[in-house]
Amino acid sequence: MAIIGKLVKAGLDITAKLQSEEExxxxxxxxxLRELLTQAKDTVFGKYYGFYEILKSKDLISSFRNExxxxxxxxxxxKWWHRQQRLEDITWPGKPDFFARSSGTTGKKSKRIPITNEFIxxxxxxxxxxxxSLHEFSFSESLFESEVLMLSSSANLDKNKHGFQEGEISGINVSNFPExxxxxxxxxxxxxxINDWDERISAIADQAPQWNIGAIAGIPSWVLLMLQKIIERHNLKNIHEIWPNFQVYASGGVAFETYREDFEAICEKPITILDTYLASEGFIAYTSKPDTLAMKLALNxxxxxxxxxxxxxxxxxxxxILKKPMVLGIDEVEVGQEYVLLLSSCAGAWRYIIGDVIRFESLNPPQIRITGRTKFFLNVVGSQLxxxxxxKAILKLAELYKTTINEYMVAAMKNEDGDYMHQWVIVSEVDAEGLSEKLDELLKSANKNYAVARSKALKSISLKVISKKMYTSYLSQKNKKGGQTxxxxxxxxxxxxxxxxxxxxF
Known part of the structure; x- marks a missing residue:
């Protein structure tokens, strides 16, 4: 196996040298954009919005935005995707074999995103x-001799009455892996x-000693629980006792930093964290350079x-989003500025609001960080959180109390007097006494708008602490354990x- 690792690593280095300068x-x-419009010009959507005429325009991008x-x-x-479930050539040529249910949702209220062959x-x-891009990192050859553990949602997809299969995007990807x-x-x-999350994790824990894992991919909360289960099942001190070649963790779905300390606690050796922006709407960006969690946009x-x-x-x-917002191209954005991302793709998404807010960390190459969701912007009374x-405030709070806080939830609510307040729930093992006051101080000192809001319309904050066990029970009750939840x-x-x-x- 050692020779395989050397060959793979050498191959990556050669590929990097042969690649021409990026466009x-x-x-x-x-x-x-030209390629997308050309492929979709004969669809119902393409005809309705005049893709033929847009393609003839001297300013393709401006014409696309205008039409x-x-x-x-x-x-x-x-207007469009629900028809794509039954009919061909609606927003993209053909009829999708798969639809991705949006992350963390189940049942009739789930979003269904079309997944075409071109998209896969x-x-x-x-x-x-x-x-x-791994040639940029100083990984040992043992990584390339190892196996990759991908903790996905269930690959057992549901058959829809209209003939397509549906599930979370990670499950769809796994079900389409070549042999x-x-x-x-x-x-x-x-x-x-295996559909049941607990059964799947138990099966993984049983098989773990037979594998040689060098890299793991998945959402931090569920990967952490899986690793802790393996350690418990086999009475280990850390995960490297069973997987000594584990070197890389590809995170995604949520910000990693609130999990870093817990991951370090179960590892004997340092591991390299790579961030990924992999959503139901696309594999949009990935970490391509060492010593950063900024992600390179997938422009090609x-x-x-x-x-x-x-x-x-x-x-x-x-x-x-405003009715007529300013819209910028990749050549017009600025480092350090936050933007709502719009996507047009080979799945038949057109100028689609994903709902993520990103910030550019560099422009050459274009690298981004996800700073939040538009709907996770808490600004009912001008707090602008x-x-x-x-x-950042939660991380500082955890540091001050020498604990870890992986998850938290907050809502703007009204108290008994009808005044606005923020209700927090944090997942930790820390004593709740004094936490709300300290969190309030941290938010005030870090955010002027929050401090102003607290002096006026935002009258108070309330905070409850729940254990990780209770949090997992809550998710289980909602049928939202594992996968991309x-x-x-x-x-x-x-x-x-x-x-x-x-x-x-309780």
């Missing part, structure tokens, strides 16, 4: 580019197809990106009430 981002993105409106999910689904190929292409992937992919399709893989400034030029005080700002950090009042009612049962 100018603006030219690259214009080419991507095609911006869509949120409700708009594009009600594009995600593989981005994954290949990510693997090719040769089985050489290095773990836990394998058989275990990955079937996606066309646009960017709406996350300020008064593009959104209102609640973070909602983004997910990133809340994460992510609890919203900013909740609507009714969701917070339901959570508080659950907590009060």
């Amino acid at each position: 100018n981002p603006k030219i690259s993105q214009e080419n991507q 095609v409106p911006i869509f949120n999910y409700k708009e594009i689904d009600s 190929a594009s995600m593989r292409s981005v994954g290949t580019s990510m693997i090719s 040769w992937y089985q050489i290095f992919y773990r836990p394998g399709k058989e275990i990955a197809s 893989h079937g996606y066309f990106f646009e960017f709406i400034p996350f300020d008064n030029r593009g959104v209102n005080e609640s973070g909602e 983004s997910e990133e700002k809340m994460d 992510k609890t919203p950090k900013v909740m609507k009042p009714e969701k917070m009430e339901a959570l508080l009612n659950f907590i009060n049962q």
Whole structure:
């Protein structure tokens, strides 16, 4: 096996040297848009919005923006995607074999995102580019002799009455792995197809000693629980006792920093953290350089990106998109600025609001960080708390109390007097006494707008602490364990009430 590791590593180095200088981002993105429009020009959507005429325009991008409106999910689904479930050639040629249910949701209220063959190929292409970038890191040859454990949602997909299969995007990806992937992919399709989360994790823990895992991919909360289960099952001191070649963890779905300390506690050796932006709508970005969690945008893989400034030029005080927002291209964005991401893709998404807010860390190459979700922007009374700002305050709070806080939830609610207050619930083993006052201080000192809000309309904050066991029980009750499930950090009042009612049962 040692010779294989040497050959793979050498191959990555040679590939990196042979690759020509990357295309100018603006030219690259214009080419991507032209290709997307060309492929979709004969669809119902393409004919309705005049793709033929847009392709003849001297200014392709401006013409595209003038003719095609911006869509949120409700708009594009009600007008187009629901027809794509039954009919061919609606927003993309053919009829999708798969629809991705949006992360963390189940049942009739789930979003269903079309997944085309071209889209599956594009995600593989981005994954290949990510693997090719590993030559930038100083990984030992043993990594390339090892196996990759991908903790996905169930690969046992549901058959819809209209003929397509549906499930979370990670499960769809696993179900479409070619046979040769089985050489290095773990836990394998058989275990990955177990629907029950606890049974799947138990099966993984049973098989763990037989594997040689060098890299793991998945959402931090569920990967951490899986690793802790393996350690418990086999009475280990740390995960490296069973997987000594474990060197890389590809995170995604949520910010990693609130989990870093817990991961370090179960590892004997340092591991390299790579961040990924892999959503139901696409494999959008990935870490390609060492010593950073910034992610390189996938500019050449079937996606066309646009960017709406996350300020008064593009959104209102609640973070909602304006009727006529400013829209920028890849050549117009600025480092350090936050933007709402729009996506057009080979899945038949057109100028689609994913709902993520990103910030550019560099422009050459374009690298980003996800700073939050538009709907996780807490600004009912002008507090202007983004997910990133809340994460930083929670990390500082955990540091001060010498504990870890992986998850938290917050909602703007009204107290008995009808005044606004913030209700927090944090997942930790720390004593709750004094936490709310300290968190309030941290938010005030870090955010002027929050401090002003607290002196006026935002009258108080309340905080409850729940254990990780209780939090997992809550998710289990909601049938939201594992896979790509992510609890919203900013909740609507009714969701917070339901959570508080659950907590009060104990």
